[in-house]
Amino acid sequence: MFDINALRLTWGRAFLVDRPDSTDVSQDKTTTRAYVVDVQLLPGWYMVEIRLDGQATERKARIKLSSASSPESLAMSLNSRQVSKRLIYLPARERIEIEVDSQGPLVERIETFRLARVTSRFARSRMTAKLEALHPKYRSCGNGYDVTKVSHDHRDLPKAWRDYCRLFDESEPLASYQDWIYQFDTLSADTRRAMLGNLRGVGDHPVFAIGIEVGDVSTDHLETAILSVVGQIYPHWWLIIEDRREGAEDKLVLPSNLRSDARISIISGNGSSDAPATLDRKLAEWGEWITYLGPEDVLPEHALYVLADAIRRDPDVDLIYADEDSIDAQGTRHSPRFKSDWNDDLGLSSDLFTGLAVYRTGVFTAAGGRDPRHGSASRFDMTLRCLGHTSGDRILHIPRVLYHGRAYAEAVNDPVAQKRAREAGRQAVERHLSRIGAPAVVFAKEHGHHVQYAVPEKKPLVSLIIPTRNGFDLLSRCVDSIIEKTRYRAFEIIIVDNGSDDRETLAYMAKVSAEHGVRVIRDDSPFNYSALNNRAVQVARGQFVALVNNDVEVSDGGWLDEVMGNALRPEVGVVGVKLLFTNGTVQHAGVIIGLSGCADHLHRGLPGDAPGYMARAAVTQSLSAVTGACLVVRRSLYEQVGGLNERDLAVSFNDVDFCLRVRQAGYTVLWTPHAVLYHHESATRGGDDTPEKVARATREADYIRRSWGDLIANDPAYNPNLSLHGFDCRLAWPPRTESLRQLAQRI
Template sequence: MPESPVVLHAIEFPVERKLHSRKLTIHGWCFDLTGEFLKGVRATVGEQIFTARRKRPRPYLGYRYPDHPEAAVSGFQIDVEVPRGRSIIQVECKRSDGRWVLLEELPVAAPWIAWPWKQKVSGQDYETWVHHYDTIHADDLVKLRQTGAALTDGPLISVLLPVYNTPLRWLKRVIETVLGQAYPKWELCIADDASPDPQVRKTIESYAAGDPRIKVVFRPSNGHIVAATNSALELATGSFVALLDHDDELRPHALLEMAREIMGNPEAALIYSDEDHLDEAGVRYAPYFKPDFNYDLLLSQNCVCHLGVYRADLVRQLGGFRAGTEGAQDWDLALRVFEAVGRDRIHHIPKILYHWRSIEGSTARGVSEKSYASSAGRKVVEDHLSRTNQAVEGVEEVKQGHLRVRWSLPNPPPVAIIIPTRNFRHLLEVAVESVLARTDYPNFRLVIVDNDSNEESTLDYLASLQAQGKADVLRIPGPFNYSLLNNRAVAACTEPVVCLLNNDIEIHERDWLREMVSQAVRPGVGAVGTKLYYPDGRIQHAGVILGMGGAAGHFLKGCDSSNESHGGRLHVCQNFSAVTAACLVVERRKYLEVGGLDEGDFKVAFNDIDFCLKLDDAGYRNVYTPFAEMSHHESASRGAEERTDAGKERATRETMLLRQKWQPYCEADPAFNVNLSMVHEDGSLGFPPRIGEWQTRREKRRSESSALLPPRGGGLG
């Protein structure tokens, strides 16, 4: 056990007990609560000593512990090689008095023969994460049941279970997971959809005889899942209904978590959770850690899905489950609930409360297992858009289960494409020529904002662009201030739509501007960002996450373009709290409405993040679209200046200002998930998860729930 409570520490990526290699890397952080600086960190294995590489940035700890100067650089990394068989790794730190203090003891078992093809990255896999942070042991379950029993005023939750010829093994299992709930105030409403196997009926009747909370209806003829679920709904007497598929599993605390959320937020109309998959051997895999309610993501995929709990009277008021939506009936219901109540009454619990059973014929293995579900998803989104009078050219599948909405743009408005620059003709020329050659938009003007260029080559190029009528040049002298340059340019423009574009961008596809403008002119949309690549093809930007690295980071940065993690979010339109202004499109009136970019506090960095958050605060949704793609030679023209002492000092100051101004977003970005890492931008799992930040945000929301806020978002469009 650790010897000194005065040294605050954490191992960020827990070492697996059973290693697949004799080499591993330990990541973590530590600092002395007395304010003294530590002199070293090491790991020992027997007589072997491995010295840590220290002073790794941990900005988020600096913000959390501002009175401890070492907190912001308290990270360390230790490369360790362990002997064969079992051993113990001791992680120690050296305090200012020279004494080594034990922080952690990590028992490991290394292989006798380290087969290289069996190696995996320690601590990064879901199995390890589940082991450390999401395994419910027997004593945990006892405490959960005590908590559930104490909620005597909790709501009755009716679990709707449509059944059709379910293999008995899985039918028994799904019923047992309801019987095993820590929260006791439930009823299980089973609707058997005329299963031909007589053992199905016999099994259901047996369970119903053993628990009065189980209600059953046997339908005389098969009507498919919508009819069966509506039959189960007719049995329900609870104030809320939970949707459960006949071969899946509820976690033991699923209904308890839902009941707590309902009691804390009595206005809630829909509550959904995170989910993962379960194979036939009971191994968990492929988690989907979701964002809070995300309208444009819901148009792209059924991100609500499981576990979904709905207010029963609202479901009945909406007519129950809609015939003709089989395979996407819950997606359809979620959209209709949103239409009725808006986003503020839709809540998200960032915990895995539901396991999809992955067996042959289940959609857990892919929508291709039930091809009708994919076409049904497209239909329910089309119907929603029609009901809400949103003009679209069409809805198309980009992959099974994922959709793209093509928004109508019958009269493309004029667009001003604004490119600030200073020298670096070789970069600027690539950006300008790629815009001119690869933009099929019919009505745009290129405005280059020259900030004291003095290289003859650059000046000649700007003059030639003007002479040929390819671009207008707006000269704004003075120290570099990205916000001021763009604000002056927007003020000088008359076009109703503006595009902020860096001078180190290279366009890929000709329809990029049409896609972004068609998103930006929707009434409820603020800024629109796009998918950016590094020159080597890896992802550079697919949305901004607040709080990552202390201030802001890019979602899935550095990942391969085929990345399918987190529900394949890389490949679909969705809402983010912010997008980068390396390429950003927004209506000019909205830009001016929120005051444009901040010329005082955010002269160079985070001005785009601050701008997007001002739009979000004003009720607009910021959109990321992957259907406009380009390369970004990130900060190529500013890199040298950013590495100077003055540049580093400025960056630190702007980081602190962003954190102070937008702290709620930085603590728990609603477009992200507290179970994912805020240290790495690759979408990896958080070791540990930051569930406490979500709890804090939930408590704050509860304190405000007495005055129900109107739905935000500036309209559905």
């Protein structure tokens, strides 16, 4: 029977009905609410517009087409802050269903719904605009690259539709690493000629000494490694190959076509325990800069050119490291490792100087070179010793892939070798901390090192400041968990009551005040998160203050010991923690400036025990900012930098701005994954779901962009080769760096 409503042009909320089995809870604790659009729709193009009610920050949704001939599920992301839109194509008459997932027991309902029939011309225009704005392969990268744009025929509507749908489906990347290499990391003949021409016009040529050690392992790719040095565009280098094969009767001989190159020499280290020292002395004698190349690894042809250019631009630099990737047996590149700029804590948690690492000879010699007693960690150990002969502002990170390491599955999967390497690295960090007199112990973890700094026997008082308005369930869970679970007992709790009128909440605050000495400060002024905290800090008794949201819950009793061990370090200004959603996925693992257009949380939605990109979700590191949902700061420093900005940032981004001002004052903002709490985000404040709230949120984001614009495109804790769209460290398209072509054109 024909459905007369199918002839309409639009359908509103009245046509959206609950599916009979409207809610369901899966094994992973995801709750799903399902709806049916109660119309047998005609084939063609449609635009759907949806907004949730409540305080949903982001919810995954699926639009299910029930056609028996071609069942299909279209992905969509929904929230309560704005209307989400997407196109739908129906190949046949059918009804559609909408399923919305939640990470907790409750699923927000669809508040706003509109479905509209659109023409194929409108659909093509909308798809083209969205693809050119968001899809890497459709986006113009400007004229700075040798390959300026991947060509697409917009008349191919089926292909455009498939690519459009992939914008909403996060199950696979929109572009592969091979696509990225072709577009942004491949030299053209013109760029190569420009680099060679530049070398003739430059008088100062830093000289690199490159060491290769050949041991008893397979050397099937040694010639490839040597050829990658010989093929360098930059010619001012020496290559010293040390033959360390035990019991080898045949001498290591260069291929005939390389024997005439006087820049290459082979030395014997056979059977000598002093072999590394011998190679290091030779390198120090021959070069101004020292680096190493694995016997099966490869340098891209522009690696030394880029290094020399960086040294000319920054002549005071002492240590240099670059990004890297892996190559398989066939030479195919994969698994890029895009690193952050130097920061001491991340450098202790994991080795940033893997791949291409370059040492000024004077610093290398002063540090004593490598110590063979430290095995696989000998170079890491040497890097840490070099830190004693330079400073952080003389350590340079080059955000380019300048090293291709040969990857073997058996090496990665050898648990004995992994355990031995972790222990060697742990001991290297331990020796470094002993040299600088830092009171800490070091633990070897699966994904790096955990440096646990000591807390004095007489613990300084920490004032935990918790603003709230009503919200009995959240507030009681927060405060009770702090009182019952926190092992660091030198704390006071200050609840800032911002006009609560709920009897249960008021009774609870009176109870914990009487029984546990919790201080309650009444403040009935309009909600201003910055002002509420600033006023509480004025009456805090602690040497340190902790800003704590009322929707945070303590799960690990040692959280404050871990935080305070770091907060007591004189160079540290702010310490943030790892926060998990109720379902155990990551809510906060640090803030990246520029992410999502202003500032946002890295690794949001990652499983709570997953290491994240380059294990960044599993190791201590300094960042540009951490969330104010749970952070600790010395009270004197809080006052020194002026506290939270209550004039311009009443609700959002005040924590980001505060952390950036702390960094500007010369202090480190630290994030630790070893203090873990739950965060039921914005559960009492709600979303920005009115025109006034949206306008306020826009003003606050604009303030951050104006005030900290230099960090928006290049947060030193991130990498310009990683995207500012999404929380999963996907590839930037294009990178926010000077292209190889532009570098070659610069004199």
